[in-house]
Amino acid sequence: MDSDKxxxxxxxxxxYIAKPGADLFGIVGENGKVNYLNDTIRIDKTFVExxxxxxxxxxxxxxxxxxxxxxxHQWEDGKCGLIQKVIELHQNPAGTSLQNCAIRNSCRWYAxxxxxxxxxxxxxxxxxxxxxxxxx
Numbered sequence: 001m002d003s004d005k006x007x008x009x010x011x012x013x014x015x016y017i018a019k020p021g022a023d024l025f026g027i028v029g030e031n032g033k034v035n036y037l038n039d040t041i042r043i044d045k046t047f048v049e050x051x052x053x054x055x056x057x058x059x060x061x062x063x064x065x066x067x068x069x070x071x072x073h074q075w076e077d078g079k080c081g082l083i084q085k086v087i088e089l090h091q092n093p094a095g096t097s098l099q100n101c102a103i104r105n106s107c108r109w110y111a112x113x114x115x116x117x118x119x120x121x122x123x124x125x126x127x128x129x130x131x132x133x134x135x136x
Contacts, residue, residue: 011108013072015082015124016065018057020045025102026062026122034062034122040102062124067108083109083117092119 016022023040024047043051043063051057069075074082094115101118104110109117 008111009069010106011067011111012064012103012106013067013080014062014064014103014107014109014121015074016063018043018048018051018061018063019065020048022063022065023103024061025064028060028062034124036062036099036101036122038100038102040064064103064107079112080108083113083120086120086124087113087116090120090123092123094119 012023014025020043022043024037024043025040026034026036029035048057051061057063067080072080074080076084095118098104098115098118099122101107101110101121104118107117109121
């Protein structure tokens, strides 16, 4: 499936919270970068309860879920403003080869910024209180 053919209303937010029904698509490594899974894993209540023990799950894993567009405080000028901030902060250039990513075909950030979003995405992890932009 080509991301250009995905409906605007069916795109996924790659900076979602850990809640039942979300998809796990990455694990934050010791170096602070996200290691992407080949396939997403739909999480349930048990996973969330276990993952929230210790540090918040969003600091250790990356989750995706339906982009709520205007319902999100990151929504600006008809698009996700968060990926713009991430790109400006890290300024990683788009590479010729992309890492494997289980959500690319439905990713809001990829739909907006293509390879530039992917080049900067692995720098991001989230906390339920606020977004952290890892600067390793």
